[in-house]
Amino acid sequence: MRILITGGDGQVGKAFSRQVQNHELFACSRSELDISDPASISKAIERYRPDVIINCGALTDVDKCETSPELAMSINGHAVGLLAAQAEKCGASLVQISTDYVFDGEKDGPYIEADSTKPISLYGQSKLLGEQLAGSNALIIRTSWVMSLDGNNILVKILRLLDEGNELKFVNDQIGCPTFTDDLVNSVMKLIESEVAGVIHVSNSGSTSWFDFAQQVAECAGSDSKQVSPISKSDLNRPARRPANSVLENRRLVDLGFPPLPHYLDSLNQIISNNKRPLQ
Ligand SMILES: NC(=O)c1ccc[n+]([C@@H]2O[C@H](COP(=O)([O-])OP(=O)(O)OC[C@H]3O[C@@H](n4cnc5c(N)ncnc54)[C@H](OP(=O)(O)O)[C@@H]3O)[C@@H](O)[C@H]2O)c1
Structure with missing residues (x-):
């Protein structure tokens, strides 16, 4: 297959x-293919003649989405409609990467694909619009808490803070499934x-709070897990709500x-023990 990746410089695109x-x-x-620009999409499609387009392009800064709603809706929502239209024209299938933030977080138990969506943030709303505009033939992957050793993500941040001997504060009232890019891909x-x-959930097995996860990273990296202390989501005063x-x-x-994806702790152990590269 000829596969075109948008957002190729992001952590999932790189994976x-x-x-x-x-x-x-x-x-x-993004500089080669701006998904919010129809001319840029058609130029890339003419050049690469893809069988499959995997859209990894997105505005993933949840708080920025909250303060820039039009931008969020444009990149995470309407741009997916533009991609879907052009994919259909050239006979390519579309894969849209979506998010756990389409849910409101009120369910007592894990979310399945058939559960009702009810985003509580602009990011979640914009990604839900993207799901809706991707079209009925698209493959829509809902994933969560995505991390790797590439780019600016939470795992890299935790490791850096631990390395620098900082005190880390992580919320203990938000739970989810950490997902490693290589397992996801x-x-x-x-x-x-x-x-x-159709819609399908793809995340690593197991679930945790951010606080427990940060402690587990510390243990795994041979740092002192006492560097990590718990706080509540409300202590952070961030613009966007999280489920x-x-x-x-x-x-x-x-x-x-x-097959289900590996348990996140197995992948965490593997990624840390295999890491010979300096953090980027
Ligand atoms: N990260 C998570 O925890 C998480 C969780 C669930 C789902 N997801 C979804 O997974 C997908 C990949 O996310 P990621 O973690 O790889 O995020 P990422 O590292 O922030 O990558 C996103 C990429 O999209 C690019 N982009 C932004 N605007 C664009 C545009 N108009 N046209 C083309 N590309 C554009 C960004 O480029 P610039 O940096 O130049 O702006 C960046 O390279 C996204 O759909 C995201 O919503 C992520």
Whole structure:
């Protein structure tokens, strides 16, 4: 397959470039392919003639989305409609990466694909619009708490703060499923190769709070977990609300016969013990 990646400089985009060896992959950064610009999309499609477009481009700063609603709706929402229209025209299938933040977090238990969406932030609303505009033939991957050793993400931040000997404060009233980009990409590629469509949850197994997770990272990296102390979401006074519970059950993935993703603690251990690269 010829696969076009948007948002190729982001952490998920980079993981596709790193991992996919058995297909022709064309990863475009925002400067080459701006998903909010129809001319830029058609230029890239003419150039790369993709069979599949994987949209990893997004405004992922949740608080910035809250303070810049038009920008959020444009990039995370309407741009997906533009991509879907052009994908259909050239006969390519569309894969849209979406989020656990489409849920309000009030459920007592993990969310399945059939649960009602009710975003409580502009980021969640804009990503939900993206799901709706992706079209009925698209594969929509809802994932959560995405991390890797690439770029600016929470795992890199925790490791850096621990290294510098800082005191870390993490919320203990928000739970979810940490998901490692390499595990995510592995699973998404299996779904693409099997031509699965519709909404599907893809996250690492297991769930945790940010506080417990930061302590687990400290233990795993050989740092002192006492550097991490618990706070509440309300202590942070951030512009955007976060769902208290956004644990994703990967029910459809398993029902379709695909293997569940590894437990996040196994992947965390592996990524830290294999890391020979300096943090970026
Ligand atoms: N990170 C998470 O915890 C998380 C959780 C659930 C779902 N997701 C979803 O996973 C996907 C990938 O996220 P990520 O973690 O890889 O985020 P990321 O590292 O922030 O990457 C997003 C990329 O999109 C690019 N981008 C922004 N505006 C664009 C535009 N108009 N056209 C093309 N590209 C544009 C960004 O470029 P610039 O840096 O140049 O702006 C960046 O390279 C997103 O759809 C996100 O919503 C992420």
